[in-house]
Amino acid sequence: MCGIIGVSQHKDAAQLAYSGLYALQHRGEEAAGIATYDGHNILIKKQPGLVADAFDERAINYLQGDSAIGHCRYSTTGSSNQKNIQPFMVTHKNTPIAIAHNGNLTNTEALYRRLEEEGSIFQTTMDSEIIIHLLARQRNGSIEDAFVKVLAQLEGAYSLVFLVEGTVVGARDPRGFRPLCLGTIDGTYMLASESCSLDLIGAKFEREIEPGEIVFIKGKEIKSVYMPERKTMKKSHCIFENIYFARPDSDIFDDNIYQVRKRLGEQLAREFPVSDADFVMAIPDSGNYAALGYANELGLPLEMGIVRNHYIGRTFIQPTQLLRDLRVKIKLNPIQSVLQGKRIVVVEDSIVRGTTSRSRVESLRKAGAKEIHMRISCPPIKSPCFYGIDFPDSNELIAANKTVEEIAGFIKVDSLKYLSVEGMLKAMSLPENFCDACFTGNYPVQPPTNRSKYLMEHPYHHNTGG
């Protein structure tokens, strides 16, 4: 997954992009980058690591210019090389152009083979670079035409921002897999993956970019063109954004995430109540809102039986038997005085591999919990995602390989219940607009044949650094 942002003709462009990325940090912790246009050049700073670590005062001051795009990334295609950090920039015929991309293309291989055959030399192993080469080969016509022609060649999921000299271009694939929001600040337009990013920097949330819409922004001016494909394609918003990925203070896909999650918890309580539990608690913080909904719906007390440590960084822990619990408890520590001897409902937003849940349950038991009933605010995840969510392979998805009863046995709870697919959709305002392929296997776009993340890399070329 990734977060993207674009700012046009604002004197604090780099600072706004940086601050806005800060609020999108949950969308990608691996690397961050910002590109600005100073009237002559596109300037770029990008770094592995968190946004706060990647930029300091010197970096922001270096990023002169009144237009900017930014990106934070969790690797979905290409390896983690420095060169694969976005934005990606080239200068072609004296025009500097930069791109930042959220989502995954599904026809990468065919496009890549064709371009190399025609003499293109690739600098990275990101599918995003393909888009730049396609643009460089558009020789005639307007810039709007060029973008429509190039995007028509792409299949899969993409929310994109471009910086073409001083123009910020935003685009969203015709199915609208990933979010992209339009805002205004001091009268000029800007773009961000989620509305929380606009909110943080004091921008006004105007609307979401529509599926298949391409916007060209120069400060107060905005021009939209539309891909013809949008008319024939069903909307396919990623429902996992609502369940887990997006921030609770974001409004995306025509809904508010906090309220969606509370409703998921309420629905879960209706489907699988434990009315005589001593109390309800969340696995913090992602389970907080569903737990609140669950407790409210049943009138049960809520406790915060786990303390979250706010100082989690890169921790070095020796691989010693002694410290095997440490990895689990260093982040979330159960409180014995709360848990001792209790029958509890634990609400969690989802289970992927099951190993983390199993460890959490074990640490709750050690802290004294007598009976543990786990409730999950989404259905079992059974199928991989090809549109940008970085689930593990099917053989590591526990629900693809075990029944709910077997999972309950594996994580050692007294009972385990998942929300139903119908219940989940009922908690959305517009249930028909979502892709739920990870739960149902109903893929709206044909998955790629070659599913490797490293498709554009020489079989052995994962390490070639500089």
Added chain:
Amino acid sequence: MCGIIGVSQHKDAAQLAYSGLYALQHRGEEAAGIATYDGHNILIKKQPGLVADAFDERAINYLQGDSAIGHCRYSTTGSSNQKNIQPFMVTHKNTPIAIAHNGNLTNTEALYRRLEEEGSIFQTTMDSEIIIHLLARQRNGSIEDAFVKVLAQLEGAYSLVFLVEGTVVGARDPRGFRPLCLGTIDGTYMLASESCSLDLIGAKFEREIEPGEIVFIKGKEIKSVYMPERKTMKKSHCIFENIYFARPDSDIFDDNIYQVRKRLGEQLAREFPVSDADFVMAIPDSGNYAALGYANELGLPLEMGIVRNHYIGRTFIQPTQLLRDLRVKIKLNPIQSVLQGKRIVVVEDSIVRGTTSRSRVESLRKAGAKEIHMRISCPPIKSPCFYGIDFPDSNELIAANKTVEEIAGFIKVDSLKYLSVEGMLKAMSLPENFCDACFTGNYPVQPPTNRSKYLMEHPYHHNTGG
């Protein structure tokens, strides 16, 4: 404030000290250090910054040896120079000795002047170094006698750990201002400021070191000696540890912090209820437990109206008018869909300067809150602390200069109420054992005449780095 830890004769001494410090991070974010004894030398690594940033695999591997002490610090005496990071170590007559200190001495000046006159050359500007010079001048007698004689010369607050070759020494001042806990792991004894630190690394919490007790630990052997002063002195545990400073998953001062804070909230609800509010919410995370108590006591719904950003690091924000809200919202963002049009009770653990509360209230109003009733789970803070809590000067403590009504006006709430001193003490298990000087001005130890943090520094010598 500071956190300290000590481990004796355990093969993973450095790793345990490091992991234990991790759970004490809230006690001091400015710097961290660990010293180990490898059988010949005391080895030290110390760094400004968080524990997770200060140590990596290489650092832990460097710290050979089976005994260790550690420290994380928030500067209370001495400037923030690198040399003032603890543990502090010297070798004297071929004996290496290291010290780590939590608390503040109140007779620093007299001791310092006397030692310099006698020819001692100081390396740092920390009051902790005085203790080492006093030890170096104890020529005869047993090590136990030497410690009793040296500590008898100190006044004020101190929880200390020493590493004397392979022996770990722990000591707590006769009034017991600061916590210090004794635990066991794999049969050997260890020390830590709070029990959460023992809990994290899988050690068993045995008991608190008693006020005026000095323990000498070598693995499974422990020997206690006692300062005669302890018999005549009243216990003076810092009540602000319970209200704000200690971790909710710690058991210190004969109580559990989570439960104490929940009781503070319940008492607050009894004293100042807002029974017809739409809901109760906390300023997360420090207000969470009191808010839970408050809501439960009145049967009011709880909401989590503010999202806490988990990626807070060193953020660079330009000093521009545009971004003046950013500093507030980047850490805690209110959710409009929850707050719009509501009458709310906001529970906060304490108010120091009032400026942060004012900003929070403003951001809640902007997010749509209609009526805001603020409830504080401790009394007004009116007097500075000389025993280790780093409050600002009196002229910056809002409650030292304004009435509660004036504070309510300043932070712009519809009502503001503080818990009473009696109510606060009632929430403690052993109310008579606490120092409440910051609320009442009743100081159990004479404050120092010269109150500068920089007492041991040349008037101009704050910057001499190397």
Added chain:
Amino acid sequence: MCGIIGVSQHKDAAQLAYSGLYALQHRGEEAAGIATYDGHNILIKKQPGLVADAFDERAINYLQGDSAIGHCRYSTTGSSNQKNIQPFMVTHKNTPIAIAHNGNLTNTEALYRRLEEEGSIFQTTMDSEIIIHLLARQRNGSIEDAFVKVLAQLEGAYSLVFLVEGTVVGARDPRGFRPLCLGTIDGTYMLASESCSLDLIGAKFEREIEPGEIVFIKGKEIKSVYMPERKTMKKSHCIFENIYFARPDSDIFDDNIYQVRKRLGEQLAREFPVSDADFVMAIPDSGNYAALGYANELGLPLEMGIVRNHYIGRTFIQPTQLLRDLRVKIKLNPIQSVLQGKRIVVVEDSIVRGTTSRSRVESLRKAGAKEIHMRISCPPIKSPCFYGIDFPDSNELIAANKTVEEIAGFIKVDSLKYLSVEGMLKAMSLPENFCDACFTGNYPVQPPTNRSKYLMEHPYHHNTGG
């Protein structure tokens, strides 16, 4: 100028390339790089700065593989960006290829414009990248044919090494402007700009690569192909390599540099003797050999009147009037006890701008020299070089703007004499094989119309770093 090296199928390939570059350091102090082929990937390390600073044990260990090419550079085309450091590498159709280049192309502009029009996206602003794009567009035929066809499109000066998977390819332009030597070590072939590099690492100097020759090396196997152009073109070795640039312990252009320079000094003595001088001295170290020849020829004593400081690095000197002499004397300090009251002959290899000579003469006078007769072991430099020597613009070349008498006045010597063009050529073993354009203006290849070093850069794009 630059130095290049290539090693094929030797287990210590990276170490040999590194050590060999060490001996080529005088050819380029700005940056250094090495690329190796590990059987799958080409690995690269490159850094601004000296060879010794650019590589350490970790770098050499990273550079796995038994084939390597290396480069040290003094910028002649392209700006000093990190991305412009060589070797330059791409992977195209799964084949990794790297290039290192010594010399300057003269038809860069036309090639560059054509390739961009056809859709190529350039990563650097080096003329060397053009060669790679030309190779990428060769679709059919053998590798030998591809190289002959691509090199035929280049005009100007180039000695090149390529790493194409495990094959090392060497090539020299048909006029042979720059040197390129073939050696053997442990039975395998290798390439280096100068023979001193082979000598240092214990390789045997076999012969020079011929002008217009392309060699394909795989360990013990070598295959040569020849460009048809070589038959019709006159050799044009750079005579300034012999006078100043190459190392005295190198054998290039069918001669030994030490002996050439001593003969230049002897010829200079015959043309412009000062038979009654007190002694002869050099401006060390570049004037040493000619000074020796000059003194021997006339039977005059030699003194070492200037001490060379061996610790010259990046010195920071404040721009204060007080220290204006420091820049001159920090490197070469005259010895008063030697110079006081003497009539001296000072031998220098060349004069470019004249400002350094002027400063040297001033410092000799201050140290007491009574009479200074300067003798230059080459003719006046009047014309710029387009084949790789980085002379300043004509308006800064003192001999392009002043007569010898005026120069004598400018640098304030009692007499100044330059070696004649005929005398210079006479000191070479094969006088007819040299380009002497910098002295005579007779350019063997048409100079480019656009003479900017920044030709391939967007007018404003000199600063776009990453």
Added chain:
Amino acid sequence: MCGIIGVSQHKDAAQLAYSGLYALQHRGEEAAGIATYDGHNILIKKQPGLVADAFDERAINYLQGDSAIGHCRYSTTGSSNQKNIQPFMVTHKNTPIAIAHNGNLTNTEALYRRLEEEGSIFQTTMDSEIIIHLLARQRNGSIEDAFVKVLAQLEGAYSLVFLVEGTVVGARDPRGFRPLCLGTIDGTYMLASESCSLDLIGAKFEREIEPGEIVFIKGKEIKSVYMPERKTMKKSHCIFENIYFARPDSDIFDDNIYQVRKRLGEQLAREFPVSDADFVMAIPDSGNYAALGYANELGLPLEMGIVRNHYIGRTFIQPTQLLRDLRVKIKLNPIQSVLQGKRIVVVEDSIVRGTTSRSRVESLRKAGAKEIHMRISCPPIKSPCFYGIDFPDSNELIAANKTVEEIAGFIKVDSLKYLSVEGMLKAMSLPENFCDACFTGNYPVQPPTNRSKYLMEHPYHHNTGG
């Protein structure tokens, strides 16, 4: 060995100290440091490595103030820890004081044991720290008296500079083992180990500080006091400074080093001529001046048969058999075209272990030299130095263990001759003022019983870093 410098009341104090240290770099390459007094504090920057690497613009700008002392060091006492880099600074009773020391004390142990017994805690393991503790214990009397009393307690070799607030103090032991020169610049006084340092920065060399003299400098004011011991003690200048250590452009010990070395070569030619050699050459650069004298005296031609590489830094060379010659040749490469088939005289300034000479001779033979006659411009070094020259232990000094014939066999020359002691002394202007203990074993000051460099360190404490 070490170099020291002091500047008083000059607005460019740090820059002058830095530039002056540059010219003293040959006296110590291990570390460098500068301390300045800014009117309130003493500021220090010190680093391992060369002067040019240790300081940059930021460091010089940090070093505010108009007085400075500086030091470059080759470890002679204490280990190479960061903390042992000089200047060493403390603040005592609000007075900051810094020290920089060239030479070795011989009564370190007794002083150190006494001070620790009295309660002093040492920060470093340098004998120089003892001097600071002695000063801190001087309670009454004038500053001049304090210095005389403290220095009277020291035995051995010391040239010292102190910075006491804004006063620069210089002192030289009563025998004058090490040099210390007084200069003036812009009317203010300054100090430097050698006159070349004054020369470089444009200061005027006034005189040498006398043995047993202590000078107190404040800008234009200078006050000298004298140690009573100077009257009864014979001068003992280190003759090895003249032979090898000092720079050829320095005037110290009432002589000029260039001329002294040339005279040593002339005397060597008279004692051991090889009149029919093809030519004379030096091992550059240290043998250059004696070689010149030798060749002149006999009328033999001089050649520069070895090229010195000017780019020697920290080179990483793999420990492979292949590259065993590399270590030798990377610094000095013999030129085959000069050496092939010749009978040569090679002049070297001294032989310590013999291994380097053996390697050089081997590389000369490989380059074709037919007959090699080695001439050494000093007598055989047979005894260690306790006054600051860091010779190896006796068992590694080749002349302490082998006859001249055996040495000739070991280094494989056709003949080997050393200059006689009498001949060496004859080349000095004032032969009676020198210590020649390394050649004769006649020690002017009793050597210490405990001869360890690590005397002040805990037996195992060599690695305690921070």
